[in-house]
Amino acid sequence: MTPRLSVEDLTLTEAxxxxxxxxxxxxxxxxxxxxxxxxxxxxxxxxxxxLFERDTTGARPTPAGRELxxxxxxxxxxxxxxPDQVLAATDAPSLAVGTIQALSPIVFxxxxxxxxxxxxxxxxxxxxxxxxxxxxxxxxxxxITIADQTNLPRGVxxxxxxxxxxVLFLPEGAAPPRAxxxxxxxxTVLYSTIDLSGEAVRxxxxxxGAAPRPGPTIEAALRIARHxxxxxxxxxxxxxxxxxxETGSCPPRYRARSRSPCSPGHPGPPx
Numbered sequence: 001m002t003p004r005l006s007v008e009d010l011t012l013t014e015a016x017x018x019x020x021x022x023x024x025x026x027x028x029x030x031x032x033x034x035x036x037x038x039x040x041x042x043x044x045x046x047x048x049x050x051l052f053e054r055d056t057t058g059a060r061p062t063p064a065g066r067e068l069x070x071x072x073x074x075x076x077x078x079x080x081x082x083p084d085q086v087l088a089a090t091d092a093p094s095l096a097v098g099t100i101q102a103l104s105p106i107v108f109x110x111x112x113x114x115x116x117x118x119x120x121x122x123x124x125x126x127x128x129x130x131x132x133x134x135x136x137x138x139x140x141x142x143x144i145t146i147a148d149q150t151n152l153p154r155g156v157x158x159x160x161x162x163x164x165x166x167v168l169f170l171p172e173g174a175a176p177p178r179a180x181x182x183x184x185x186x187x188t189v190l191y192s193t194i195d196l197s198g199e200a201v202r203x204x205x206x207x208x209g210a211a212p213r214p215g216p217t218i219e220a221a222l223r224i225a226r227h228x229x230x231x232x233x234x235x236x237x238x239x240x241x242x243x244x245x246e247t248g249s250c251p252p253r254y255r256a257r258s259r260s261p262c263s264p265g266h267p268g269p270p271x
Contacts, residue, residue: 003046007079010072012039013051017069020058088119098123098130099143102194102218107143131156145194164194166201169222182209188228189213192221 015025016036026036037054044051051065061069088094095115099107101124111120123130123139128150130142135153143161144150152158168189170176177183184205191201192215205212215221 005043007076008039009043010068010076012036013043013065013068014072014076016040016052016059017061017065018073020060022052022054022059085121092117092119094119094121095141096121096123096139097141097143098125098133098139100124100127100130100145100194103143103145146196149196166193169225185209187211190215190221190225192216192218194218 011029012025015028016022019025019028022036022040023033026033029036040052047064049064050062051068052059052061054060085094095111095118097107097111097120099122104122104124108120108122111118123133123142125133127142127144127146130139130144131150131152133139134142135156145164148158168177178185185208187210189205189210190213191198191205193201198214202212202214215224
């Protein structure tokens with residue numbers, strides 16, 4: 001049977017990890033160092049793993065201890081916020097909604113606009129973790145991108161909200177893709193997706209003649225593409241020719257049309 005952790009277990013683990021010392025954690029928790037050490041050792045025996053490497057210089061978390069401390073800090077913060085959330089629920093309707101980082105600006109802006117009388121408690125995490133939080137009752141709903149690629153727990157229902165197409169981003173003034181079967185020949189193309197289609201996108205870009213390069217995130221892919229592009233020159237503003245007369249070529253603005261872009265790294269100089 002999996003051992004159940006108490007609030008005291010979480011508090012002790014988080015404090016020891018934060019202070020790097022059992023003695024300092026014991027002082028904060030208003031107990032003695034021998035008592036805190038015994039409690040920590042008992043917790044390690046119950047879990048069957050060492051949480052901290054302890055010596056005369058302090059206490060250093062093991063990978064297991066670091067993970068427990070990270071989760072403990074989040075759970076304790078949620079417990080601290082719980083009274084205010086309970087009181088707020090008596091004054092106005094509320095929803096706990098989670099989403100992934102990439103969708104958070106869109107999701108929470110839309111909720112604020114569509115539900116003006118509702119207090120939204122936001123949560124940001126990975127898709128599978130959000131689904132589990134819905135199942136556990138910690139979230140009322142979650143907006144994710146890979147529901148059809150995730151095994152939903154019993155009792156959790158998925159609803160399709162929309163489809164985000166893949167879009168090729170080009171700077172203004174860049175030459176468009178060539179005609180023919182290899183329109184991206186000679187171009188390095190950064191790509192990033194918010195689902196599990198990355199390998200299919202890479203293969204398709206290769207077939208179109210591009211040299212595909214994965215971006216760690218969508219935003220990072222766009223930034224790397226901007227950085228790799230030869231920089232145009234730009235004179236001071238207002239230009240010497242007078243207001244309203246441009247005498248130089250300034251960096252173009254990039255169009256943002258989708259959450260799943262493919263961004264060419266060398267689209268060529270501006271026209």
